Amino acid sequence: MSGFDPLVLIDACYAAALDPEKWSGALDGLADALGARGTVIVSHDPARTAQTLASERIADVGVDYGAGGWWQHDTRIRLGRERGLLRPGAVMVDEMYIEPDRKRTDPFFQHFIDRHRLGNLCAYVGADPMDRHTLSFSAPRDVRKGPFEGFEVERLGLVGPHVIRAFRLTALVGDMRREAEGLTSALERMRAGIVILDARGRVRLVSPAAERLAAGYIALRGGAVPEAAEPVESARFDRFLADILPDRAWPRQDILLLRRRGGGRPLSVEALPLRGGDPFPVAGAGLGGGVVLLLRDLLAPATRPIEPLLEQLGLTRAEARVAALVGQGFAPREVAEQFAVSESTVRSQLKAVYGKLAIRRQSELAVFITRLDSL
Incomplete structure (x- = not known):
């Protein structure tokens, strides 16, 4: 297995989970390591099977398989189901369930596989942790190559679980980003921003709107406890923060109108508890949840959400x-x-x-x- 570094390949897949544009390069790298023409990820959920992810080298195959409707006639998936081979953790090659004579007469192989000049297939089957539907990470050979070697099958079985996991993370991260965009848009329409504090009152996250609203009112530095920008407000703001931390009875004073340094209209600071454990735990601290500060300019002109x-x-x-x-x-x-x-x-x-x-x-x-x- 010289020249094969599984950690590099696995890291590339998890990097692609955060940046989907990297998937093509990650899948091509896996194809090289497996002696395949390309690699492809296919869901076996009928509602999602048409949505495949293929490496750039076989992008035309992926498009034809999905948009061309060939996923509905995939003999490999049908036979795998019939023979109970599509079990999570299984590594399969064609020789396990498809006879050479059947390949020569089956319409799927004649009109799809042969047309794209594909040969043998090696696949790892994984389970979607969310809905338990199976997915496969497959590596098709070029038609001019023979069966997969044993070490190549071993390699696919080693990286396969991570490929499936990273693929599902891509979808989850995309969902989270869309939800975050929706929340950000809603907060902007409210003319509001959020600051997340950990259980010790230190700044862990500041939204762009909060950064703009806090200017002249609150000094926000990552990893530090917020401070009032106006010196005469310091003691009152410090008491407010002390009251909202998790080890205090909730609530005491959960809304504060803070004056601006140099004068101007007040800023509303509302505290909302984060239930459960500390979202940014410190080893051995054993602290409870953190706090969200909702910042709003109550006197800003109202606008209609267009x-x-x-x-x-x-x-x-x-x-x-x-x-x-x-x-x-x-x-x-x-x-x-x-x-x-x-x-x-x-x-x-x-x-x-x-x-x-x-x-x-x-x-x-x-x-x-x-x-x-x-x-």
Whole structure:
């Protein structure tokens, strides 16, 4: 097994779970290690089987298998089910359940496998930890190669469980990111931001909106306890933090109106307990849960949430946010700075907005947003 480093391959799969664009390179690297033409991940859940993930080298095979409908006629999956071979943890090769004569006469092999010049297949079967449906990580040979060698089958059995696990993590991370985007959008519409403190009152997470709202009111440094920016508010803010920490009876004072350094309207700081264990535990500390601080500018002018209406017209959430701001008079450069993206990204999203709304220039968008705001 010289030249085979399973840790590098496994690390590449888990890196792809966080950045799906890396999956193609990870799957190609696995194909090289297994002596295969490419690799592919297939769900055996009928509701998801058409959604395959294939390495770049056999991308055309993956598209044909899914969009072309061949997943509905996959003889390998059907025979594997009939013969009880699709068990989590199983490693299979064609010779275990498909006779050579059957391959020569079976429509799936004749019209799909032969057309793509694929040969033998080696596959690891895993179980989805969420719904227990099985998935397979498969490595098809080129038609010019013979059966898999024993060491290649061993390699696939070694990395297979991690490939399946990382693949499911990709979906879970995507779901979490979408939920987080939804929460961020909702908080922005409320003109609110969140700060998460651990059980010792130290800052662990600050949302972009909270960072903007806290300016001049609260000093927020990662790993440190927040401090009031206005010296005369220090003692009152320190007492507020002491009251909301988990070892105190809840609640005592869970809302505080904090004055700004140099004057100005107050900032509302509301404390919400994090139930359960400390989300950022310290070894041996044995502390309870942390605290969420909800920051709100109560006197900010109220605005109607236009973005949900724009999303109903076919815009993505990101496009709706850009359209709303540009339609209110913000320049693309200002929008890019606010969302921490490049100006070219904003202009690309704006071009998509114009196409979907059938308008041609920013002045038309401004009229449209104004009328939408009056609904």
